[in-house]
Amino acid sequence: MSQPQVETVSTGADKAKLAAAGVLLVGAVAAFYLLNQQDTWVRVAALVVGLAAAVGMFFTAEQGKQLIGFSNESWREVKKVVWPSRKEALQMTGYVFAFVVVMALFLWLTDKTLEWVLYDLILNWR
Template sequence: MSNNPVQTVSTSSDKIKVALAVCAVLAGVVGFYVLAGQQTLLRAAALVGGLVVAALVLWTAEPGRNFLAFAREAVRETKKVVWPTRKEAMQITGVVFGFVVVMAIFLWGTDKLLEVVLYDLILGWK
């Protein structure tokens, strides 16, 4: 077995914990809708409570710990990305919009040319 956390085999207790976490999320969602006539704060508390219970249960299971390790690694990788400056982002956006306009004009022109060739020259409908 490799050390890759994604490839670890879940035990039956981990599967039970994941099932309990899913049930907690479902209970929170059901509670949110069952309490439709109540105050919004109470409904939100039911939903958030279900999510918190699910997170706590998942935190004790191997798949939950693996997910947290994956999330930490993803955050670490996003910090390595060199994001464009505002000026660069605006320039890239301008190039994309320009390309879209040019392609729209090209496709419109192609459509009109085919219309003339087919309807006027070949079929003689106009």
């Protein structure tokens, strides 16, 4: 029931918005380091404001809108998942542990049997 993929063409405005978001991101990091003589809260505020502006600019571009749409569809799909009850989860965990123990015993027994056949019976090394 997935919708057909629609290919969008990036316009010049979208490319400009993405470039501006990149410039804002680099500017925010640069401002953080260039303001090293200021108080820490001023540096952090400059960084946070710059990052928020970069994220805001990104989400106005077509790629940002697609990301928001993808996130909404993903959340809708997560809501459709039928999660097991606590009892079912504990039972399945017990089955897995039991299988691991049985498989470990089987592999140990196979290893010891092959060791006995090769070293004791065939090669007489012991």
